[in-house]
Amino acid sequence: MSKNKKVKTSELDIAGLLALKAYEHPDALRAEKNIQNTMRTVRSTSNVQTLFPDKSFAWMFAQPRYGVAALFVLFLGLHLLERPLPAASVGSMAVVKMPDDEMMASVDTNQLKAASIPGISSPLSLAGEPATLSSYLK
Amino acid sequence: MSEIPKTDQRPEGPDDLDLVHRSQAGDTAAYEELVRRYHGKIYGLVYSMTSNREDAEDLAQEVFVKAWKALGHFREQSGFYTWIYRIALNRTINFRKRRNRRQTVAFDEFDPDIKTAESYREFSSKGSVLRKISLGEFQEKMNGALLKLSEKHRAVVTMYDVQGMPHGEIAKVMRCSEGTVRSRLFYAHKQLQAELAEFVK
Numbered sequence: 001m002s003k004n005k006k007v008k009t010s011e012l013d014i015a016g017l018l019a020l021k022a023y024e025h026p027d028a029l030r031a032e033k034n035i036q037n038t039m040r041t042v043r044s045t046s047n048v049q050t051l052f053p054d055k056s057f058a059w060m061f062a063q064p065r066y067g068v069a070a071l072f073v074l075f076l077g078l079h080l081l082e083r084p085l086p087a088a089s090v091g092s093m094a095v096v097k098m099p100d101d102e103m104m105a106s107v108d109t110n111q112l113k114a115a116s117i118p119g120i121s122s123p124l125s126l127a128g129e130p131a132t133l134s135s136y137l138k
Numbered sequence: 139m140s141e142i143p144k145t146d147q148r149p150e151g152p153d154d155l156d157l158v159h160r161s162q163a164g165d166t167a168a169y170e171e172l173v174r175r176y177h178g179k180i181y182g183l184v185y186s187m188t189s190n191r192e193d194a195e196d197l198a199q200e201v202f203v204k205a206w207k208a209l210g211h212f213r214e215q216s217g218f219y220t221w222i223y224r225i226a227l228n229r230t231i232n233f234r235k236r237r238n239r240r241q242t243v244a245f246d247e248f249d250p251d252i253k254t255a256e257s258y259r260e261f262s263s264k265g266s267v268l269r270k271i272s273l274g275e276f277q278e279k280m281n282g283a284l285l286k287l288s289e290k291h292r293a294v295v296t297m298y299d300v301q302g303m304p305h306g307e308i309a310k311v312m313r314c315s316e317g318t319v320r321s322r323l324f325y326a327h328k329q330l331q332a333e334l335a336e337f338v339k
Contacts, residue, residue: 014327014330014331015327016257016260017261018280018299018330019257019300020248020258020280021280021281021299022182023249023251023252023255024245024247024248024249024277025248025249026181026185026191026194026195030191030195031177031181034177034181034195035170035177037199038177038198038203039169039170039173041199041203042170043166045203045207046164
């Protein structure tokens, strides 16, 4: 019992000694100066919420590789918005199940259309006559 | 120990929330009132955590500026007092980490009123602790012992024993249970007992 009482008294001593720390104060002038410095900084700082809070992009600088990757995706997106891929480059999908069909499909899809070569029209031809050097020089 | 100001006393003047709303609208005069209301307590917390008055001043300033910038995010789920205490605690712990626990001490003076405090008279009576050593030596030993505690234990001791905050309020600030607060307090006292054993003899 007496041992318990001793322990309790000792604990109280620590609490009491700690309570004396509440009397450690900065002097009033120093505290006032600190408040004024704080308010000077506060007045020069806006607390209006911005669209992008100051730390929203911090991760980008903390992990540069993710930042670079994000920028790449962003630029790619912008590029595609401006110049979408041509429809021809996407192609059409053919599902071929039977060998015969496969043959047909390959005929359909692989057949090259011969490019039509425009006819050579004679320059400066007159009244349907083929242009000759002499007629040209006339 | 009735002479120690308790933190649960309601301040005079407009309500905290009213001042917060005005500050959120950009009223710096309202915010100044909040700064004046809580500067002593925030400074006290940060000072007890760092034992360095210059660091405490810088940190107190940083805390109030940070709180001003973040007022838009204050959701009133807790009191302004709890919210700013949380900012102060986190800032101080981060500051100590940045400093890599390198410590230089610079203490504040004791208030001359301490001589009239009942607890001081008790400790300076014949055969007691403060009869044997000076107030300056006591300050050095006590702050040295506090600095040996972990950040969380020191924070609990500061808020409970030095600033007189109730367990529930400390739990809200530290986002933990009251049981955790009590347990940290118990172990911190135990460690302080061990650190100050020679001094207390």
